[in-house]
Structures are given as structure tokens and as C-alpha cells.
Amino acid sequence: MSSEGCSVLITLEFFKGFAKDKMCGKCLPCMLGTTRIIDVLERITKSEGEERDMVVLEKTSSNIIDTARCKLGKDAANFLQDSLTSSRDEYEEHIKDGHCSHNSCELLINYWIDPEKCVMCDACKKVCPEDAIVGEKLVPYLSDNNPYYVRDKKCTKCGQCLTVCEVGAIEIV
Ligand code: SF4
Ligand code: SF4
Ligand code: SF4
Structure with a gap:
């Protein structure tokens, strides 16, 4: 792994x-187990995991190991069992906290604008293809400019805003 x-x-x-x-x-x-394993893992990466999923993955892979006719099926199931053993904390983190410490699962991550760093230049809002960023460009003589933030539901995690922010105010959380 x-x-x-x-x-x-x-x-x-x-x-x-x-x-x-x-x-x-x-x-x-092997056929049904593979479909089920993919379904469960997909849910886990979408922050829709359930506590019983670990047991389902363990039982399903054990069943494939016990019944598979060929080495390919057994090897695949063993791959999953090794992963469950060596990375148990990671699976549980996804399931219990909806968090991916590697920031790899797109549906578990969000883009966040740090108001302390943001200089309100408007570059991210201009480049966002989804109109997911809200905020008003800084007008120095006004004191009530609306700060910038990302609307999570509209954001597709394309990363374009990250590339234009020159002060590193946008973070993946
Ligand atoms: S023969 Fe092998 S690969 Fe094909 S379904 Fe059975 S275990 Fe899986
Ligand atoms: S990641 Fe893409 S969609 Fe999300 S706010 Fe940034 S530019 Fe917009
Ligand atoms: S590009 Fe960066 S500094 Fe400019 S408004 Fe967006 S987050 Fe703020």
C-alpha cells in the first residue's frame, strides 16, 4: 500500500x-462483492460513510477470499484487507469526521478564504467559472466592503481561484 x-x-x-x-x-x-466494495468506498469518499461500513468491507473481502475461483479475485480482496489494516485510522477519519487528511477526496474538501490574508483584489471572483465566490473589491475610502468567501454548494473544486490569489489567502480545508 x-x-x-x-x-x-x-x-x-x-x-x-x-x-x-x-x-x-x-x-x-467476487462480482457482487466488487460492486458492493466500490459502492461503499465511493460513499466514504463523499462523506456519506456509516460506522458499519468497516464491517461490511471486512466481511465482503473475506467472503471473496474464501470463495473466489482465481487468484485475481483473492488478490483484490487482500489488497482491501491490507489497506483496512494498515490505514484503519484514515478510514475511520473519513467515516466519523467526514475528513480527508490528504485533501484528496474532492467531496470532502472545501475552499476557504482567510479574511486575515485576503486583500480584496477580486481576482478569484473574476476567474471562478461557477460564480461561487462572493465579495466586493476593496474601495479604500469605504469601511464596509463585503468580505470574500466561497459558496461551498456552488464550488466545483476546480482550483482556478488558487492559481490567481497572489497573497495565498485561499486554502483547502
Ligand atoms: S474467476 Fe476470478 S476474477 Fe473472475 S469472478 Fe471469479 S474470482 Fe473474480
Ligand atoms: S475552486 Fe473553482 S469553483 Fe471553487 S471557488 Fe475556486 S474557482 Fe470557484
Ligand atoms: S484573489 Fe485572494 S486576495 Fe484577491 S479577493 Fe480572492 S482571496 Fe482575496
Whole structure:
């Protein structure tokens, strides 16, 4: 298991690749288990994980190991079990706190503008393709300029605002 990046996301990508290129569907537990594993991992990366998901992943992978006809299925299930063992904290962090410490799961991250750093230049608002940034360009003689912030529901996490902010006021949280 790679020590870099989000383990949940790495395992999800691994299973998507397995389902697409290797899983032949000849044995039901492997076929159904793979679909279920992908479904559960996808939910976890979207901050929709449930406490019982760890048990579901463990039981489903054990079932594949016990019943798979070929090494490909067993290897895939073992990959998941290794990940659950070595990165248990990461899975639990996603499920319980809805947090990805690697900032890898796009749906778990948000863009945030630090009001202490923002100089209200308007560059991010101009570049945002989703009209997700609210705020008013600084007018020096006015004291009540509206500060800049990101509307999470509109933000698609494209990252364009990050590239134009010259004072590093935009953070991924
Ligand atoms: S265990 Fe092997 S033979 Fe069975 S469905 Fe999976 S890939 Fe196919
Ligand atoms: S990440 Fe993209 S969509 Fe989100 S606020 Fe920045 S520019 Fe707009
Ligand atoms: S680009 Fe940076 S400094 Fe300018 S308004 Fe946006 S967050 Fe503030």
C-alpha cells in the first residue's frame, strides 16, 4: 500500500480498475462483492460513510477470499484487507469526521478564504467559472466592503481561484 495519498481513494481506484479490466464475473461473490466494495468506498469518499461500513468491507473481502475461483479475485480482496489494516485510522477519519487528511477526496474538501490574508483584489471572483465566490473589491475610502468567501454548494473544486490569489489567502480545508 502506498504511503502517499488517501488510502480510501487509492483502494477505490484499485477496485474500479479491477472491475473494469480484470473481474470476469464468473463467480458471484467476487462480482457482487466488487460492486458492493466500490459502492461503499465511493460513499466514504463523499462523506456519506456509516460506522458499519468497516464491517461490511471486512466481511465482503473475506467472503471473496474464501470463495473466489482465481487468484485475481483473492488478490483484490487482500489488497482491501491490507489497506483496512494498515490505514484503519484514515478510514475511520473519513467515516466519523467526514475528513480527508490528504485533501484528496474532492467531496470532502472545501475552499476557504482567510479574511486575515485576503486583500480584496477580486481576482478569484473574476476567474471562478461557477460564480461561487462572493465579495466586493476593496474601495479604500469605504469601511464596509463585503468580505470574500466561497459558496461551498456552488464550488466545483476546480482550483482556478488558487492559481490567481497572489497573497495565498485561499486554502483547502
Ligand atoms: S474470482 Fe476470478 S474467476 Fe471469479 S469472478 Fe473474480 S476474477 Fe473472475
Ligand atoms: S475552486 Fe473553482 S469553483 Fe471553487 S471557488 Fe475556486 S474557482 Fe470557484
Ligand atoms: S484573489 Fe485572494 S486576495 Fe484577491 S479577493 Fe480572492 S482571496 Fe482575496
